[in-house]
Amino acid sequence: MTDKPLLILIAGPYRSGTGGDPAAMAANLERLEAAAWPVFAAGHLPVIGEWIALPVLRSAGAGPADPLADEVLYPTAERLLARCDAVLRLPGESVGADQDVAFARRRGLPVYHDVAEIPVLGRQVEA
Template structure:
C-alpha cells in the first residue's frame, strides 16, 4: 500500500523541525521494511517551497501535503498537529484506513 505518514513538523526551531521530520522518516522506513510504500507530504512539499523561496509556513505546504494524501491507500499517524490532523481527516473522509501504531499496519508482500 501507499501509506501517508502524518505527524507534526512545525516547531519553533530548525532543530526541532528536523527532529520531527526524522521521526516521520523513521516511521516511513519501518513501513518500507514491512513491504509498503511510505510517503510524507512534508518531504514532497519542502523542496518545492525551498526552490520557490517560500517558508514552510506558506499555504502551499499544506496544499501539496493534502494532494499527496488524496493518492494514498492508508495513513499512519505518528503524532498530532493541525496539519497532520487535516491529512488524517482527509483520509477518513475518503474511507481509507488510518493506523495509530506501526504494529497495527498489516504486513505487505513488498517489492
C-alpha cells in the first residue's frame, strides 16, 4: 500500500511491428491508453511517453515515422522516467518499452506487468 499517488509510466508497443503504418500506431496508442483508466482508478496518475513526445515531434514538423522520432521518443521516455515512480509494462515486443523497464530498474522503481499488481491508494474510483 502507498500513501501518495504514484506517477506511473505506461509502457508498451507503439511503433514496434507497425512498419510505420499510422493506423497500426494509432491502434497501439489506444491499447496503451486503455490502461490509463485502471491506473487512475487505483488512485494514481498515468502517463504515456507519446502523450509528450508526439506534440514535440509535431512542433518540429515531424511525425513518428520520421528519422527525428528516435531522437525524440526515446529521450522523452527517459526524461519522463526520471520523474516517474513506477512503470506498467504492457505485453508485446517493444524496444522502447524494454528500455523504459531497464531504466526504471536501474533507478530501483517498481515495474508492474498487470494493473492488478499496482497498489490501490485510498478509495478506488468507480467507472
